[in-house]
Amino acid sequence: MVKDQEFLKSKASYCLDLAKKMGATDVSVTVGHSISETVNFRNKSLEASDRSDGLALSIETYLGKRRSSISSSNLLDENIKTLIEKCFETTKITPEDEFNSLPDKNLLAKQISNLKLYDETRFENDKKIKYLKDLEEAASSDNQIINTESSFTENKSNFILANSDGFCDGYKTSSFTTSCVTVAKDEKSMERDYEFSSKRHLSDIKQASDLGNKAAEQTIRKLSPNKIGSEKINIIFDKRISKGMLSVFASAISASAIARGTSFLKDKIDQQVFAKSINVIDKPDIIKGMGSQNFDSEGVNSNTLQLIENGILKNYLVDTYNGKKLNLQSNGRSGGNTNLYFENGNISYEDLLKKNSKSLYITETIGHGSNLVTGDYSVGATGFLVEDGEFKYPVNEITIAGNFKDMFKNITLANDLEFEYSVNSPTMMIEGMTVAGK
Amino acid sequence: MSNFFNKSDLTRQDADKIVSETLNNCDDGELYLEESKSESIVLDDNKIKSSNYSSDLGFGFRAISNEVVAYSYSNEISKDSLKSSSENLKSTLKSIKGTYNHEIPKSNKKFYEDINPIEQKSLNSKLEVLNKVNDFLRKKDGSVKQVTASFAGEQKSIEIIRSGGEALTDVRPLIRFNVSVMLEKNGRKETGVYGIGGRQSYDDYLKNDNWKNVCEEAFRIASVNLESKPAPAGEMKVVLGPGWPAILIHEAIGHGLEGDFNRKKTSAFHNLMGEKVASDGVTIVDDGTIDNRRGSLTIDDEGTPTERTVLIENGILKNFMQDRHNARLMNTRSTGSGRRENYRHIVLPRMRNTMMLSGNQTQDEMIKSVDKGIFAVSFGGGQVDITSGKFVFNCTEAYEINNGKIGSPIKGATLIGDGPSILKEVSMVGNDMMLDPGIGTCGKAGQGVPVGVAQPSILIDKMTVGGTKL
Numbered sequence: 070m071v072k073d074q075e076f077l078k079s080k081a082s083y084c085l086d087l088a089k090k091m092g093a094t095d096v097s098v099t100v101g102h103s104i105s106e107t108v109n110f111r112n113k114s115l116e117a118s119d120r121s122d123g124l125a126l127s128i129e130t131y132l133g134k135r136r137s138s139i140s141s142s143n144l145l146d147e148n149i150k151t152l153i154e155k156c157f158e159t160t161k162i163t164p165e166d167e168f169n170s171l172p173d174k175n176l177l178a179k180q181i182s183n184l185k186l187y188d189e190t191r192f193e194n195d196k197k198i199k200y201l202k203d204l205e206e207a208a209s210s211d212n213q214i215i216n217t218e219s220s221f222t223e224n225k226s227n228f229i230l231a232n233s234d235g236f237c238d239g240y241k242t243s244s245f246t247t248s249c250v251t252v253a254k255d256e257k258s259m260e261r262d263y264e265f266s267s268k269r270h271l272s273d274i275k276q277a278s279d280l281g282n283k284a285a286e287q288t289i290r291k292l293s294p295n296k297i298g299s300e301k302i303n304i305i306f307d308k309r310i311s312k313g314m315l316s317v318f319a320s321a322i323s324a325s326a327i328a329r330g331t332s333f334l335k336d337k338i339d340q341q342v343f344a345k346s347i348n349v350i351d352k353p354d355i356i357k358g359m360g361s362q363n364f365d366s367e368g369v370n371s372n373t374l375q376l377i378e379n380g381i382l383k384n385y386l387v388d389t390y391n392g393k394k395l396n397l398q399s400n401g402r403s404g405g406n407t408n409l410y411f412e413n414g415n416i417s418y419e420d421l422l423k424k425n426s427k428s429l430y431i432t433e434t435i436g437h438g439s440n441l442v443t444g445d446y447s448v449g450a451t452g453f454l455v456e457d458g459e460f461k462y463p464v465n466e467i468t469i470a471g472n473f474k475d476m477f478k479n480i481t482l483a484n485d486l487e488f489e490y491s492v493n494s495p496t497m498m499i500e501g502m503t504v505a506g507k
Numbered sequence: 508m509s510n511f512f513n514k515s516d517l518t519r520q521d522a523d524k525i526v527s528e529t530l531n532n533c534d535d536g537e538l539y540l541e542e543s544k545s546e547s548i549v550l551d552d553n554k555i556k557s558s559n560y561s562s563d564l565g566f567g568f569r570a571i572s573n574e575v576v577a578y579s580y581s582n583e584i585s586k587d588s589l590k591s592s593s594e595n596l597k598s599t600l601k602s603i604k605g606t607y608n609h610e611i612p613k614s615n616k617k618f619y620e621d622i623n624p625i626e627q628k629s630l631n632s633k634l635e636v637l638n639k640v641n642d643f644l645r646k647k648d649g650s651v652k653q654v655t656a657s658f659a660g661e662q663k664s665i666e667i668i669r670s671g672g673e674a675l676t677d678v679r680p681l682i683r684f685n686v687s688v689m690l691e692k693n694g695r696k697e698t699g700v701y702g703i704g705g706r707q708s709y710d711d712y713l714k715n716d717n718w719k720n721v722c723e724e725a726f727r728i729a730s731v732n733l734e735s736k737p738a739p740a741g742e743m744k745v746v747l748g749p750g751w752p753a754i755l756i757h758e759a760i761g762h763g764l765e766g767d768f769n770r771k772k773t774s775a776f777h778n779l780m781g782e783k784v785a786s787d788g789v790t791i792v793d794d795g796t797i798d799n800r801r802g803s804l805t806i807d808d809e810g811t812p813t814e815r816t817v818l819i820e821n822g823i824l825k826n827f828m829q830d831r832h833n834a835r836l837m838n839t840r841s842t843g844s845g846r847r848e849n850y851r852h853i854v855l856p857r858m859r860n861t862m863m864l865s866g867n868q869t870q871d872e873m874i875k876s877v878d879k880g881i882f883a884v885s886f887g888g889g890q891v892d893i894t895s896g897k898f899v900f901n902c903t904e905a906y907e908i909n910n911g912k913i914g915s916p917i918k919g920a921t922l923i924g925d926g927p928s929i930l931k932e933v934s935m936v937g938n939d940m941m942l943d944p945g946i947g948t949c950g951k952a953g954q955g956v957p958v959g960v961a962q963p964s965i966l967i968d969k970m971t972v973g974g975t976k977l
Contacts (some may be wrong), residue, residue, distance in 0.1 A: 216771055368895070
């Protein structure tokens with residue numbers, strides 16, 4: 070069983086009291102406990118089981134404007150005492166930073182609403198095994214599939230965040246995650262693809278056979294790929310890739326990147342950064358949302374933010390420290406975005422495919438080719454050539470490149486948004502990118 | 508050296524008894540105990556942004572029978588906790604019986620000292636160096652707009668207890684010093700990053716103003732990039748500089764030669780043992796035995812002494828990298844490549860220091876032979892799709908080559924290639940093998956482990972460069 074609130078609260082207040090007694094002017098403590106159980110399958114039989122049970126403690130001590138932190142997994146009182154002593158000794162010799170402080174008291178979350186982030190259902194390992202059997206049975210039904218690997222993880226977590234301004238709250242969360250990776254082979258090639266589902270509640274997980282079939286289908290269609298020539302081309306990003314554009318955007322508007330001056334979106338508030346039709350929302354209170362939260366990692370209340378309105382940048386993601394640097398109030402985004410999404414566009418998926426006589430449909434990218442300082446983007450890619458709305462053949466060993474500043478202004482979104490993950494996007498088309506191939 | 512048995516009610520005798528009793532009917536497995544202490548100090552935006560110290564303690568208990576691995580970890584080292592892990596393992600393996608393999612090779616060689624780098628140097632002296640770095644770079648040139656510098660240090664003590672009471676121990680120091688600088692000139696911003704590290708004390712970096720060299724290199728890379736033009740797009744010849752660009756080797760073929768992917772036949776290399784996979788003159792080794800290197804290990808995380816494993820010899824595929832589990836199932840021996848990020852993770856076969864050895868040509872000869880191509884000197888990260896064999900890596904410093912001469916710097920671009928065929932495109936191997944500066948972390952299945960790479964300059968006849976200029 071995951072530790073209850075009382076246990077975590079007693080540890081947190083032990084830390085707060087001890088640090089205060091030593092002379093810390095402010096203290097912030099997070100105590101968490103998490104239990105995960107994973108079962109792995111390969112080629113329709115059990116491959117591994119994995120159980121983890123972990124406590125985690127992190128403490129920040131302040132002496133005026135001086136601050137330092139410690140973290141540990143060892144919650145024995147004796148160890149905590151040694152660590153807090155060490156932390157406070159370090160704080161004393163760490164230089165002052167005028168922006169160091171706990172969050173403003175009036176911004177702290179006042180009440181916790183039930184967002185249904187915890188499902189107490191136990192899904193015993195025997196049931197996981199049954200689920201994975203069904204999943205792999207479906208995934209391997211086509212004889213071109215030569216290997217299947219799948220897993221089911223059940224996680225239950227609880228935490229308490231407490232600070233010396235009297236904030237002390239936390240809540241349980243759960244997640245159920247299942248994934249399937251399949252390998253397909255034909256005479257010319259061997260390809261891999263995947264499908265996964267991750268939910269707060271067990272009953273929302275995709276049906277095993279659907280997940281297996283989807284993984285297999287997505288893998289088989291990649292067999293016998295071609296390389297295409299280098300050219301300017303319209304690119305359509307599958308939903309699982311288009312949501313990555315939002316994650317890049319979120320990093321680029323984090324108060325930390327803005328304050329340091331290392332973002333291509335610095336000083337762009339109230340300016341057009343996306344195409345006029347684009348709206349981006351960050352909504353922390355979606356019921357059962359994978360990115361939902363009652364407050365951020367500092368205890369600050371978080372409300373829904375419209376980040377992009379008709380293509381115009383309206384808000385950064387602001388935490389206390391960087392907010393003070395930028396003269397902005399924290400909007401409860403210490404730790405980043407919550408449930409982030411593009412609103413739907415007004416063209417169907419089918420019409421998006423047909424919009425141009427030829428486009429490249431991308432289903433996977435590899436490499437870390439996003440430069441947040443310059444906005445330059447260049448990654449390896451896999452996908453399909455689409456002609457007149459039809460998938461013609463798979464394509465690999467190519468790269469796609471552009472600059473986010475231009476790419477964002479040339480986005481067209483389909484109207485097929487679904488809330489599957491914490492970051493969600495409809496299918497996306499960006500015109501005029503460069504593909505490098507032969 | 509940590510004593511794991513003075514922390515709670517768990518005695519060594521208890522641990523031995525529970526381990527032996529749990530693993531009796533299994534093919535392999537062990538109790539892995541770990542204590543780590545780490546610190547990270549970051550200067551950013553003219554200030555000490557964070558100073559963090561962390562300590563971690565826990566165990567991972569593993570039992571293997573046939574192809575099934577059962578694993579359970581906890582950060583509470585106690586009799587109850589170990590017993591409940593034992594029950595968990597037994598319930599997974601209840602219907603599968605094995606015969607425990609007690610054999611484990613021994614060696615008394617050590618590749619680093621038993622030190623705690625964190626305690627060897629006072630916090631004040633580290634803060635002082637970071638402030639010097641900041642002042643040095645900001646005074647150096649008016650274009651410097653942002654400086655980030657950091658120290659990271661760690662000491663990890665491990666003990667492996669096998670069935671029958673055999674115990675193996677190791678103490679591993681690791682440090683890293685990193686500098687990132689952003690320049691702005693005529694409205695353009697570019698960054699340069701450089702770092703050094705290894706399994707040693709901070710002293711080597713703090714003495715003789717050695718930190719200045721790191722600053723100079725980060726500044727030089729950023730300055731070059733301020734002048735960069737859009738990179739070309741398409742297939743062309745690529746000259747790779749020596750040292751860190753060997754992450755090409757790591758991504759293109761290293762991962763594909765890890766035992767697990769080959770046992771499962773999901774690697775593009777699984778049926779190529781003994782075959783020619785690279786040009787003549789290409790020899791690649793994975794070596795865990797180089798003193799004080801980031802990827803070196805005295806013993807791996809299963810207790811096997813590490814070694815220098817020849818992967819490719821003169822173009823022919825010779826060996827895969829193995830942990831005990833995959834080695835047993837493939838009827839071979841462990842190469843001392845079983846690694847894990849920490850006690851929370853299962854062991855996987857991983858790389859250590861992956862190196863292409865020197866040939867006899869010069870970098871000059873390579874560049875002169877290229878009519879149109881690029882010269883890539885430094886990289887960010889890379890990634891590979893093991894199954895299709897396609898891999899990428901991102902240039903952070905590169906130049907165009909026109910008619911045998913190095914031309915303008917080009918913007919960061921991704922290079923993509925095909926693992927099983929790329930080494931056949933290597934047409935020249937340089938005489939200038941160099942180790943990387945000690946900064947690599949390899950990710951696999953969500954686990955990061957420190958690794959090293961090395962290579963001489965090489966000429967690749969055909970690779971796709973992912974720029975924007977057609």
